[in-house]
Amino acid sequence: MKDIILGRRSIRKYTNEKISNETLENMLNDALRAPSSRNLQPVRLFVIESQTAREKLRPILMGNQLQLDTASHIILVTADIRKYDDAHIIFDRSVEQGMMPVEIRNRNLESFKNLEINPTDTNYLNSLHLDGGLFSMNFMLVARTYGYDTCPIGGFNKKLVHEALGIDSRYAPVLLISVGKADESGYESIRLSAKEVTKFID
Template sequence: MKELRENQLESIMKGRRSVRVYQPNYRIPREELTAIIETAASAPSSANLQPWRVVVVESEEGKKKLRPLVMFNTRQNDTSSAMLLIFADTRYYENADYIYNLAVEQGKMPPEVRDQQLGMIKSYFPSLPPEKSSEVTRFDCGLFTMQLMLTARAYGYDTNPMAGFEADQLAEAFGLDAERYVPVVIVSIGKAAEAGYPSVRLHPDQITFWR
């Protein structure tokens, strides 16, 4: 059996902790946050339609607005370098032409494959029932969010994913169309001031079924 040697990815994954208190005066440079988001956006998504949208709340004004909406997660809001609000764009399929034309322009896809894929996308995704469309976009946003946290760890930052927030108020509070943009998760990011607790995981024998 082959063994992993000097595997940085394993170290990043197993070293990740949910950190709730950060160094309050530390600010992540905007170019680094942009690079983290760009890397995270390499995550797979249904038909490569990339439904995730990110609102970066880093200003004092923005955090003051967010504070009453994050319930019991105020420590993260008050001390983090930024709070990343991850939304699902319910009209994600409207970017299909742009994405697939760009793939052809960059030589990543033959025109005939683009045409075939676009035909399928335009007949399938817009007609999905709302609950199924929500399932698709939330799943994809989850993949993006996990890559976001691991990328942040690779840059030397810590994160905490949060589901405790006022979902019905979040989009409107930050100037987004609440009918179109659905909040999925909030991720705090910064330099840890208090280490996150290590946690246990179920053994593969407890979560795997061999058939």
């Protein structure tokens, strides 16, 4: 695992090797084990593979054209602003599989009914982005265990992505991730040490 973490690089150029749908689904399933607030799992994914889909994305990218042209897939990571609407799916399944008492399921779902969700609230959106970020880092590490590499792409117009790709505005865009077989070694980069960025509180 240490080699996976320390060997990760942001890869911008990929070979023409395509990741199979089965392998990609396995990678996504592994990455979806990432934690999320109250286990509501708001991450929703949109996969760009075809040339038609790539051309829809191209105008709203701020650079990053090499990844778009060479990656096996580009994944748009989003988070569902209306995540509480589907909470019953997760909790019902948890009860069915003996992972949660029905009383806890009922209590949780009842508490969600009283929540007043403001989809423009910064704190709420930040929590969604955190969940999306946890998934994204998981996916980038998982990809390496399958022999593939990635590059996180924040440089795209988040205000135009819904219209460009034809997706519902309930899905808040978090990040694009390119993934494929590396055709370059990537760049090494320095990291500040734990001693430099850490302080123990007395």
